[in-house]
Amino acid sequence: MSIDKEIVRKVAGLARLSLSESDLERFTPQVAGIVKWVEMLGEVNTENVAPLANVVNVDLKLRPDIISDGGYQDKILANAPESMEGFFVVPKVVE
Amino acid sequence: MTELTNQTIAQALEGLKKKQFSAKELTEAHIKVMEETRHLNAYITETPEQALEAAQESDKKITAGDMRPLEGIPIGMKDLFCTKGVRTTAASKILGNFVPQYESTVSGKMLADGAVILGKTNLDEFAMGSSNTTSAFGNVISPWKRSDGSNADLVPGGSSGGSSAAVSARSCMAATGTDTGGSIRQPAAFCGIAGIKPTYGRCSRWGVIAFASSLDQPGIFARDVKDCAIVLKSMSGHDPKDSTSANKPVPEFAAALTGNVKGLKVGIPKEYNVEGMPAEITAIWQKGMDWLKTGGAEIVDISLPHTKYALPTYYIIAPAECSSNLARYDGVRYGLRVDGENLNDMYGKSRAAGFGNEVTRRILIGTYVLSSGYYDAYYIKAQKLRRLIYEDFINAYQKCDVILTPTAPSAAFAIGENDDDPLKMYLNDVFTVPASLAGIPGMSVPAGLDAQGLPLGLQILGRHWDEETVFRVSDFIETAAAFDAVPQMVKKAA
Numbered sequence: 001m002s003i004d005k006e007i008v009r010k011v012a013g014l015a016r017l018s019l020s021e022s023d024l025e026r027f028t029p030q031v032a033g034i035v036k037w038v039e040m041l042g043e044v045n046t047e048n049v050a051p052l053a054n055v056v057n058v059d060l061k062l063r064p065d066i067i068s069d070g071g072y073q074d075k076i077l078a079n080a081p082e083s084m085e086g087f088f089v090v091p092k093v094v095e
Numbered sequence: 096m097t098e099l100t101n102q103t104i105a106q107a108l109e110g111l112k113k114k115q116f117s118a119k120e121l122t123e124a125h126i127k128v129m130e131e132t133r134h135l136n137a138y139i140t141e142t143p144e145q146a147l148e149a150a151q152e153s154d155k156k157i158t159a160g161d162m163r164p165l166e167g168i169p170i171g172m173k174d175l176f177c178t179k180g181v182r183t184t185a186a187s188k189i190l191g192n193f194v195p196q197y198e199s200t201v202s203g204k205m206l207a208d209g210a211v212i213l214g215k216t217n218l219d220e221f222a223m224g225s226s227n228t229t230s231a232f233g234n235v236i237s238p239w240k241r242s243d244g245s246n247a248d249l250v251p252g253g254s255s256g257g258s259s260a261a262v263s264a265r266s267c268m269a270a271t272g273t274d275t276g277g278s279i280r281q282p283a284a285f286c287g288i289a290g291i292k293p294t295y296g297r298c299s300r301w302g303v304i305a306f307a308s309s310l311d312q313p314g315i316f317a318r319d320v321k322d323c324a325i326v327l328k329s330m331s332g333h334d335p336k337d338s339t340s341a342n343k344p345v346p347e348f349a350a351a352l353t354g355n356v357k358g359l360k361v362g363i364p365k366e367y368n369v370e371g372m373p374a375e376i377t378a379i380w381q382k383g384m385d386w387l388k389t390g391g392a393e394i395v396d397i398s399l400p401h402t403k404y405a406l407p408t409y410y411i412i413a414p415a416e417c418s419s420n421l422a423r424y425d426g427v428r429y430g431l432r433v434d435g436e437n438l439n440d441m442y443g444k445s446r447a448a449g450f451g452n453e454v455t456r457r458i459l460i461g462t463y464v465l466s467s468g469y470y471d472a473y474y475i476k477a478q479k480l481r482r483l484i485y486e487d488f489i490n491a492y493q494k495c496d497v498i499l500t501p502t503a504p505s506a507a508f509a510i511g512e513n514d515d516d517p518l519k520m521y522l523n524d525v526f527t528v529p530a531s532l533a534g535i536p537g538m539s540v541p542a543g544l545d546a547q548g549l550p551l552g553l554q555i556l557g558r559h560w561d562e563e564t565v566f567r568v569s570d571f572i573e574t575a576a577a578f579d580a581v582p583q584m585v586k587k588a589a
Contacts, residue, residue, distance in 0.1 A: 003463070007463070008459060011459050011462045011463045011466065012459060013443075014462050014466060015418060015422075015446075015458050015459065015462040016422075016425075016439070016442040016443050016446055017443060017446050017447050017450070017455060017458065017459070018440070018443030018444050018446070018447040019447055019455075023447075023455075027455065027456060027459060030456055030517055031456065031459050031460055031463065033517075033518065034410060034456075034460055034517065034518065035460065035463065035464075035473075037407060037410075037518060038407040038408075038410055038411050038464075038473065038477075039407075040404070040407055041404055041407055041408065041411075041476050041477065041480050042476075044401070044404060044480060044483070046476065046479035046480065046483070049479040049482050049483060050479070050482060051475050051478030051479050051481075051482065052478050052479070052481045052482035052485055053309065053478060054309065054339070055295050055309070055485060055532075055533060055534030055559075056294065056295055056296040056339065056341060056534055056559065060338055061335075061338070063335075072196075075196035075197075076196075076428075078194065078196055079193050079194060079196075079428070079429035079430070080427070080428055080429065081191075081426060081427070081429075081430070081431075081432035082432070088427050088428060090427055090438055090441070091434075091435065091436075091437055091438050091440075091441050092437070093437075093438050
């Protein structure tokens with residue numbers, strides 16, 4: 001499927017990127033070109049191939065569910081664009 | 096002071112131990128070069144005060160006869176590693192003036208071993224790029240120039256271009272990098288220095304700002320192979336805070352440099368002989384084979400049949416993981432915030448204002464390939480191809496011990512030369528991406544100069560966890576190549 005501006009607009013919305021019309025004009029052919037290029041993978045038969053997610057076969061370890069870290073609210077908030085009384089501040093969500 | 100900046104780490108450690116110079120003098124000499132080479136834009140943030148403090152601490156340790164493995168060695172830290180109390184940007188506007196409240200595992204280990212951090216080196220934004228031209232803090236300029244007198248500014252490679260430029264320009268003795276698809280090996284080749292990406296899982300990713308988590312791996316640049324071995328030892332090791340970090344003993348890498356390659360089988364993958372490859376690259380590759388043959392190694396023809404699918408596989412997996420990792424930049428907890436009419440509007444405006452073109456493009460591609468209805472066709476398909484590429488290497492290592500290839504399909508290009516077409520830029524990584532997808536270790540060593548006087552690198556790939564053989568072969572090639580070229584500006588300073 002070829003990618004047009006409306007698809008890129010939708011994807012930008014999903015990715016929470018407020019792109020201008022001129023941004024969309026610019027990115028659409030680039031994204032379409034790259035997606036078309038990666039579609040060459042379609043020529044390889046992968047019917048009996050399992051997807052590979054982890055290259056080093058490391059087993060994920062379980063650990064005791066105990067608190068081993070924390071207690072530094074000030075550090076967590078140190079880089080916040082806006083904070084108040086120990087909380088992050090965001091625009092009003094509930095009317 | 097030039098003598099102090101023209102030695103290897105091994106030599107400097109010896110000199111410090113014998114008190115031929117102090118750690119403070121060594122650090123001051125490198126700070127001076129850092130200041131004199133600011134036009135290269137290799138550092139985003141310089142930290143000379145902290146460096147001098149650390150150097151004085153080192154001098155105390157040396158006096159007390161209590162030297163640590165990297166005591167007093169001035170290094171650059173790629174600005175993707177979080178450093179406690181020192182601004183960390185990932186070369187992006189979206190991180191604003193982010194000051195980490197914690198130290199990344201790798202930088203913490205190096206500091207604990209006595210390294211002196213001179214500053215945070217420039218990179219492509221979020222490590223996405225092959226030329227260091229996507230940084231929000233400006234392009235990095237390579238210390239190298241073509242010999243034709245054109246004086247064009249060349250790229251240092253990317254994404255770890257600030258690190259490669261700094262090591263090459265002698266403004267630090269080694270610098271950290273991260274390699275997702277070639278971001279250490281390609282810049283090392285472009286700048287005529289050594290650089291290694293170890294096996295995925297060898298160095299902890301904790302505190303390294305994430306790009307594509309299944310591929311990202313810290314590594315190191317230095318003047319020579321031995322220095323890389325010394326520093327990598329310090330960076331490596333298990334970290335419970337990174338679930339993919341391996342619980343394996345870390346060998347004494349430097350001890351692997353025996354100078355002996357007799358009986359080793361060196362694989363030459365026929366698929367890397369790509370169409371249109373410059374004759375000079377083919378020639379340097381042949382030279383590498385000849386050197387190894389002279390040393391008693393056996394050259395073996397091998398095939399990595401899925402090589403041509405590595406780049407498109409990478410350009411599904413890496414953007415997919417990038418779009419997921421970069422979802423955290425929401426203008427709430429840290430970084431840039433642009434106010435909006437409501438929460439969603441604030442997210443959208445902050446992210447659009449904070450991310451540059453290449454990052455935005457990759458988030459769009461990643462979001463698309465992960466979106467409902469396309470996930471199987473793109474992402475799962477790419478993960479299947481990744482297994483085939485991985486198995487290509489496993490099969491090849493039945494026939495050989497290491498693989499020898501060129502590091503990049505060209506020497507460094509001029510800034511702006513490949514900017515018009517993202518696909519053209521992606522081709523830079525054609526020889527480095529397959530090893531990243533397989534998670535195997537890879538090193539680039541300078542092997543010669545092209546007709547324009549620019550360095551060309553050879554890449555040595557090894558089996559999983561076998562950095563030692565990679566180091567051994569790289570060191571042998573380095574000795575055989577006797578590469579001693581330095582940028583004109585370094586020569587002038589000397």
